[in-house]
Amino acid sequence: MSSIAASPVARRSSSAAITSVLAWVALAAACLVVIMPLVFMAGASLMPPSEVLSMPYRWIPKEWKPANYALALAGNDGNWLFLRNILNSLIVASTVSATTVGLSALVGYGLAKFKFKGRNVVFMGIMATMMIPFETVMIPIYLIAVGMHLQDSYQGFIVPFLMNAFGVFLMRQYLLGFPTEMLEAARIDGCSEPRIFREMVFKNIGPAAATLAIITFRQQWDNLFWPLLIARREEMKTIPAYIVKFVAEKNSDEGTMMAVAAIASIPVFFLFFTLSKYFIGGSAVYGAGKE
Amino acid sequence: MKRARKTRPSLEAAHDKWGWFFVAPAILYFSIFSFYPILYAFWMSLTNKKLLSLKPPTFVGFANYQKVLSSSDFWDSLKNTLEFTVGAFVPLFILSLAFALLISSRKRFQRALQMALYSPAVLSSVVAALIWLIIFDPRGLANAAANALMGTSGKDYMWLSSTSMVKVSTVIVYVWKYVGYFTILFVTGIGKIPASVVEASIIDGANARQRMLRITLPLLRPTTVLVSVMILIFCLKTFSTQYLFTQKGASLRAVNVVTLNIYQTAFRDQNLPQAGVMSILLFILMLVLSYAQLRASRGEEEQL
Numbered sequence: 001m002s003s004i005a006a007s008p009v010a011r012r013s014s015s016a017a018i019t020s021v022l023a024w025v026a027l028a029a030a031c032l033v034v035i036m037p038l039v040f041m042a043g044a045s046l047m048p049p050s051e052v053l054s055m056p057y058r059w060i061p062k063e064w065k066p067a068n069y070a071l072a073l074a075g076n077d078g079n080w081l082f083l084r085n086i087l088n089s090l091i092v093a094s095t096v097s098a099t100t101v102g103l104s105a106l107v108g109y110g111l112a113k114f115k116f117k118g119r120n121v122v123f124m125g126i127m128a129t130m131m132i133p134f135e136t137v138m139i140p141i142y143l144i145a146v147g148m149h150l151q152d153s154y155q156g157f158i159v160p161f162l163m164n165a166f167g168v169f170l171m172r173q174y175l176l177g178f179p180t181e182m183l184e185a186a187r188i189d190g191c192s193e194p195r196i197f198r199e200m201v202f203k204n205i206g207p208a209a210a211t212l213a214i215i216t217f218r219q220q221w222d223n224l225f226w227p228l229l230i231a232r233r234e235e236m237k238t239i240p241a242y243i244v245k246f247v248a249e250k251n252s253d254e255g256t257m258m259a260v261a262a263i264a265s266i267p268v269f270f271l272f273f274t275l276s277k278y279f280i281g282g283s284a285v286y287g288a289g290k291e
Numbered sequence: 292m293k294r295a296r297k298t299r300p301s302l303e304a305a306h307d308k309w310g311w312f313f314v315a316p317a318i319l320y321f322s323i324f325s326f327y328p329i330l331y332a333f334w335m336s337l338t339n340k341k342l343l344s345l346k347p348p349t350f351v352g353f354a355n356y357q358k359v360l361s362s363s364d365f366w367d368s369l370k371n372t373l374e375f376t377v378g379a380f381v382p383l384f385i386l387s388l389a390f391a392l393l394i395s396s397r398k399r400f401q402r403a404l405q406m407a408l409y410s411p412a413v414l415s416s417v418v419a420a421l422i423w424l425i426i427f428d429p430r431g432l433a434n435a436a437a438n439a440l441m442g443t444s445g446k447d448y449m450w451l452s453s454t455s456m457v458k459v460s461t462v463i464v465y466v467w468k469y470v471g472y473f474t475i476l477f478v479t480g481i482g483k484i485p486a487s488v489v490e491a492s493i494i495d496g497a498n499a500r501q502r503m504l505r506i507t508l509p510l511l512r513p514t515t516v517l518v519s520v521m522i523l524i525f526c527l528k529t530f531s532t533q534y535l536f537t538q539k540g541a542s543l544r545a546v547n548v549v550t551l552n553i554y555q556t557a558f559r560d561q562n563l564p565q566a567g568v569m570s571i572l573l574f575i576l577m578l579v580l581s582y583a584q585l586r587a588s589r590g591e592e593e594q595l
Contacts, residue, residue, distance in 0.1 A: 056435065103320070107313060135528065197313070254425050
């Protein structure tokens, strides 16, 4: 009796086990293929160029060459321009993240908690700007920036990106859930509106602020188009523009190029490993924001 | 000061006016950096404005549009962009959906798998392009791997130097970089499918394939639409990979996508009106896509 009853169950569970093993094999292979170029970057950044391009490739350097990193930082001319450009990237990405979080919270709060006339028009207007690709407005923005004498200055990097529609959307959605009774209570206690924002609202946007800050930081870290336009002097460029320049130089070798790539990736990977929750959650929110 | 603010009559209306105070920065910012520029871009496309010229530009109507639409250069770059978009869309969509379904069916290591697949998306586009630039070197890893896979020996697949292969190469970089990003969007979408529906189907005796085809995929449609449009919009805006590859000697003609063409036309040729025309056309293309997405997701709501 038991053998008749058990056999289909046993068959099903063994085929489920096979499916499960196949799924793991497929996923492991996918992860391996995706990660391999990153391992390649890390390994090659410590190799002499001959080894980077000698096949069969050895993933672990035979001859370790940490000097690649020194050369990467110093540059081919030894002018340490890369260090300055890294500093620029850090300053620009951090400042833009901060202004985006602050201003988006301010505007998101205004849209979420005040029923003024024209609120919907303002909200829809801001959302509509999400449809405008930067490539379409970049020339006019460039002309505005030139008119304001913002070339080769940090303001030139920061002012055009002070805030964005996605940030406003994210903060508005988050603050819609903020308890209105708490705001009312504070008003009855005679708290001024700016103070309510500063003391109550702004201090309670933690998760949304972290998500927005990370998305913004990564976007700015990645920005190539704008620095190509706004920075004419080499020392005012940011990392992506530096990389393009370094790669185009005749005497840059492959090992050092990978060291440059690795250095450029360290800050974002550090953020990724310490705050992966916000990266992964943030992409999901970002996706939803475009809905 | 605290006391002075207490205006008892119509407290509601009085405080609602503060809304304007809070949204004022947005009105100022978006007027200057979004609305004015888009109008300016359109106006610019109707004039003969030069980048560095101080002469006031004159109005020329749609002459620039005529010029752009009859130039083979523009159509070539549009073709490049569309080739790239289609070439990247298909593998990105299929792989990210497949990975997400596999990950969602795992009970353990979901997070680790997502992080591993997502990791290239953390990199700057330029860094991603640079890593592959070295891999695609004639003496590099890509040729070694391709020779091993195809059973050839010592063949140069000309990843960067052949005009057709360099298109494939840019697609590879893009798929590699973003597959994890879209996988996460799909995993989130699958996670939103109510567990009760899935459980009910199991009780009703649906097998894994039936569950996939009858439950998961239909209920995943909003995410599917979202991801499709996002992939399209991402692909239409591709720039860094093509730019870096051409800086390193790849044929500009082969990878001259619309964004790169806009950049070259505006800042190398200093031809702002024609760059403006192309950027307005790109904008319209994206508007149409966003509209299609909106329609699709509206239709979804009506169905439910």
